[in-house]
Amino acid sequence: MATKKSVGTLKEADLKGKRVFVRVDLNVPLDDNFNITDDTRIRAAVPTIQYLLSHGARVILSSHLGRPKGVTPKYSLKPLVPRLSELLGLQVVMANDCIGEEVEKMVAELPEGGVLLLENVRFYKEEEKNDPEFAKKLASLADLYVNDAFGTAHRAHASTEGVAKYLKPSVAGFLMQKELDYLVGAVSNPKRPFAAIVGGSKVSSKIGVIESLLEKVNLLVLGGGMIFTFYKAQGLAVGKSLVEEDKLDLATSLIEKAKAKGVSLLLPTDVVVADKFAADADSKVVAASSIPDGWMGLDIGPDSIKSFGEALDSTQTIIWNGPMGVFEFEKFAAGTEAIAKKLAELSGKGVTTIIGGGDSVAAVEKVGLADKMSHISTGGGASLELLEGKTLPGVLALDDA
Ligand SMILES: Nc1ncnc2c1ncn2[C@@H]1O[C@H](COP(=O)(O)OP(=O)(O)OP(=O)(O)O)[C@@H](O)[C@H]1O
Numbered sequence: 001m002a003t004k005k006s007v008g009t010l011k012e013a014d015l016k017g018k019r020v021f022v023r024v025d026l027n028v029p030l031d032d033n034f035n036i037t038d039d040t041r042i043r044a045a046v047p048t049i050q051y052l053l054s055h056g057a058r059v060i061l062s063s064h065l066g067r068p069k070g071v072t073p074k075y076s077l078k079p080l081v082p083r084l085s086e087l088l089g090l091q092v093v094m095a096n097d098c099i100g101e102e103v104e105k106m107v108a109e110l111p112e113g114g115v116l117l118l119e120n121v122r123f124y125k126e127e128e129k130n131d132p133e134f135a136k137k138l139a140s141l142a143d144l145y146v147n148d149a150f151g152t153a154h155r156a157h158a159s160t161e162g163v164a165k166y167l168k169p170s171v172a173g174f175l176m177q178k179e180l181d182y183l184v185g186a187v188s189n190p191k192r193p194f195a196a197i198v199g200g201s202k203v204s205s206k207i208g209v210i211e212s213l214l215e216k217v218n219l220l221v222l223g224g225g226m227i228f229t230f231y232k233a234q235g236l237a238v239g240k241s242l243v244e245e246d247k248l249d250l251a252t253s254l255i256e257k258a259k260a261k262g263v264s265l266l267l268p269t270d271v272v273v274a275d276k277f278a279a280d281a282d283s284k285v286v287a288a289s290s291i292p293d294g295w296m297g298l299d300i301g302p303d304s305i306k307s308f309g310e311a312l313d314s315t316q317t318i319i320w321n322g323p324m325g326v327f328e329f330e331k332f333a334a335g336t337e338a339i340a341k342k343l344a345e346l347s348g349k350g351v352t353t354i355i356g357g358g359d360s361v362a363a364v365e366k367v368g369l370a371d372k373m374s375h376i377s378t379g380g381g382a383s384l385e386l387l388e389g390k391t392l393p394g395v396l397a398l399d400d401a
């Protein structure tokens with residue numbers, strides 16, 4: 001895989017009394033009352049912070065939240081302070097800014113074993129522009145840089161990439177390391193047979209992933225909205241199902257590529273169709289070759305669940321990205337839930353199961369099976385880019401091991 005193989009780690013760094021700039025990805029979902037609806041990313045950031053604290057460091061945390069245009073109070077990181085403090089077992093101090101005199105003063109006053117959370121770094125447009133002067137200002141706050149923001153490692157921003165040029169050492173945190181170990185390590189050197197399950201809405205957003213995985217896997221299982229483009233390319237009627245007309249040739253060429261590579265490509269043989277795109281739609285199971293006019297496929301059917309399960313039974317490594325159906329609607333969640341259960345069962349038998357970010361993570365969490373998987377990525381876009389074989393700027397910028 002074309003990503004960086006090994007980066008410097010936290011364990012090699014001298015931390016006692018040092019001011020450490022830690023880029024974390026605390027981009028968590030908040031409801032209208034600013035309650036955190038999923039704290040996974042905050043929990044995932046804790047081991048690195050705790051390690052730093054236990055080694056006498058002074059921790060300066062930096063993150064973005066959302067995509068604000070300038071200073072936008074609704075994207076403040078303040079609502080995260082109570083949960084972060086609770087998880088760390090200490091009171092996290094919050095700054096009203098991420099650079100400037102007041103922040104410098106707060107950093108100077110930060111004791112060993114203290115944590116200062118900087119305000120949303122995207123309140124400055126210079127962050128996303130990767131402005132060197134801004135990166136220098138962030139760097140001037142600390143003695144060393146730790147990047148643990150895997151979820152944002154595909155962005156070349158000032159706090160994820162630029163700052164590493166001005167702060168040495170620049171090393172990976174434990175979360176970053178773990179994500180790379182699984183998403184690069186396990187995928188480039190998998191225990192075989194190695195299977196990928198790819199779903200989600202459109203084939204266009206997964207072309208890169210499918211093409212890259214076709215080079216590595218023994219089995220490729222496809223589900224989700226993209227299958228109808230494959231069906232149509234094979235001359236089947238798909239009713240009102242989601243189809244990308246301009247990707248029909250691509251679908252055919254992916255099928256041919258799989259054949260040429262000796263990869264066994266499984267498409268669902270039956271689907272759950274609906275008369276409209278709604279939670280209360282009328283639904284029925286039909287063969288993939290008999291989708292009625294006016295109906296749309298919103299999930300894989302029971303025969304497919306069974307045959308996918310049987311094919312997965314003989315694998316040793318499985319990577320999954322993208323739901324099998326519209327799992328947000330209960331009626332069309334069975335395929336996605338069955339795959340989640342199958343992976344949990346296989347994990348228990350020693351199979352390496354990796355959930356590559358995005359909606360499949362939400363689906364696994366919804367059925368309460370998150371802790372059964374070998375690895376659940378905290379990065380949607382970042383994990384997709386890694387699986388496509390791209391290099392992540394936030395990783396590239398770090399010191400070599
Ligand atoms: N048959 C289908 N028809 C239409 N939409 C579908 C179908 N199957 C799945 N989807 C939708 O696909 C969406 C997820 O697609 P997406 O490509 O974004 O997946 P993902 O890779 O898991 O997420 P992300 O891009 O956030 O990482 C879900 O909202 C789901 O409802």
Ligand SMILES: O=C(O)[C@H](O)COP(=O)(O)O
Pocket residue numbers: 025027066067151152155379380381382
């Ligand atoms: O949620 C994410 O995928 C990351 O936090 C990156 O956010 P972004 O897509 O706004 O850069």
